[in-house]
Amino acid sequence: MRQPRTHHRPRRFRRAVAAAAVALAAVLGAGGWSADTQQAVTGPPPGSAAWVADTTLGLRLPDPATASPAEVAAFFEKLPAARQDALAVRHPLVTGNLDGAPVRLRYRANALALAGERERQLARAADPALTPQDHTAARDRAERYRTLLDDGRQILAFDPRGRGQVAEVYGDLATARRTAVIVPGSDVDLHDYDRQGDPYGAPAGMARALYEATGRETAVIAWAGYTTPVGVGPDAATETLAHAGAQRLSRLLDGLAVSSAPAAPATVFCHSYGSVVCGLAGLGPRQTSGVVVLGSPGMGVASAAELDPRVPLWAVERNGSDWIGNVPNVSLLGLGHGPDPTAPGFGARPLPATGSHGHAGYFAPGTASLAACAAVALGR
Template identity: 85%
Template sequence: MRQPRTRHTTRRFRRRAAAAAVALAAVLGAGGWAADAQQPVTGPPPGSAAWVADTTPGLRPPDPGTASPAEVAAFFAGLPPARQDALAVRHPLVVGNLDGAPVRLRYRANALALAGERGRELARAADPALTPQDRTAARERAERYRTLLDGGRQILAFDPRGRGQVAEVHGDLATARRTAVVVPGSDIDLGSFDRPADPYGTPDGMARALYEATGRQTAVIAWAGYTTPLGLGPDAATETLARAGAQRLARLLDGLAVSTAPTAPATVFCHSYGSVVCGLAAPGPQQASGVVVLGSPGMGVGSAAELDPRVPVWATARNGSDWIGNVPNVSVLGLGHGADPTGPGFGARPLPATGSHGHTGYFAPGTASLAAFAAVAQGLAADR
């Protein structure tokens, strides 16, 4: 009896391995091999040690590595505005990235942090000891920081580590009745957060389009706050980066819950690999009013029933020119992201995609998908 069972187990393993190989081959064939695995940026922001040691306000500052957003909010609530501002000046990279800190204080801190990083990069660009390539790279980073400082942009987060992370707010988080968060997929970082070419394939372009589509009634956060895969290689086919991103997304949502006052928690819009981040974050009703996935390879779960049942999940129909449809919906041996959220057995509420084109066209003005997104963000979408 033992020998047949062994052969059966071997055949099953081979089938699973073959399915995993097909999934990986499809991902790699769609966009090419990503040469270097990405290391996720985790842990507290730069300067946290100096922040924790700063007791000049008369209170012990919350440890960015362990304090909850609620504890951060309580700390700042005990300080007068002048002391809050002084902390932002002394520790801009920390205050600007502290979920739970007052929003207006984070804007100020990130403006200071961007200006400081720009000054450092300009100095590097003029340093004759550096190679021409390094000086050119420094000039490019300085210019990137300048664009984020222009025009009174509301930068909610800025972290120069790694490929860089950033979050920007469109609208007024202090007065908006509802909020939304856009979670992007692969190839997004500080440098590709916004761009003239393919604007609706960037988190900033998506957020701007959604903000306008709601009649500027919903405040929308473009969140490039995790390390995304580069290209369509092994990082994109596995959950390692998504798991790290899910922790950061959950903390962002917790921070919004204690530092803003909308009538409902944020609606989270998850594009492509961002769908995996959202699925693994599995936000609860205190964090999110709903989750919308689009261009999704899967959410890292077998069905919507594996997520919090109190938070509705919407899945946008996949348009015919979206290459993500060529990626098999499997999850075996650590490869693939599971069931197709648009499938009838997944349990998500359907949204249309008429008029959209390609993998990055779902937020384009005039599409049925953008109109549906605006309705969901405003709490006007039908239950089914």
């Protein structure tokens, strides 16, 4: 009996490792090396233990770690406005980040949380026990919080942990016929999610552009609500942060479905690494009316057939100056995010990108990509 041939296996394994190394090198070389790995912010909001232990209302408050957004919404529906406000005052960081809570209440709670965190940072900036570097960092954070407290800003989520997370609403979630959510890629956090120097490469600028392009008929959420990779490095080439972000995105959408009033679930626009988050979230028709990916390195799936067939998927064509085109569309030994969603065989519906430039230009006014995204957001 002939023995099975095994001597080729080490060779195949070496080839696989070599291919993975080449893929990683290409990913890293596309945008510049970054060895800064991130620890994902997960779990319930800060202050959840005090919230759960609070019995002042004579009620058992929903546990942020285990209660679903639907259960949260049902709890608040039975609670008078005055009692809702009392919870926001006592537990602003929990109330402001509690998916399923009334949107109006979350805005109020997050304003209180921002004001409180700003005061804490100002105190740190004057603490003689801290270093000059600590003082500078505290002043920077305090100023960042001050800008988010400007009149008219609608902060749907605020979490100061780590690099900070935030979500901001453009439009009126209570009256808009439709809703959209912007899911960003790498290098986005509380400090630069609305950066002025690169407006259409940051979620706030993308959201503002989409809101205006829909004639302000669609409420748009700029969601910097997960820990993103920093630079182009191991975090960007793997899916660890995307898996953590996918859980947070899914919960956000569940919350919107029960706490806002659009006629249809939100349309989700996923840019760059954000498209990996969207692909891994397993979104269904109760959560979203459709998914649009832009500048995608892959979605973490082999094809659209692995996603829910009831959720339409669109892929904006890649423009010729987008560096993401240099990233190999592979998934090997934990590196890479799979096939290109714009490839004909992937199964996504194509959208044009005429007029867009670079990796961050798909939401720029006057581009065919922004016009197409606005049409999808409007349900046309």
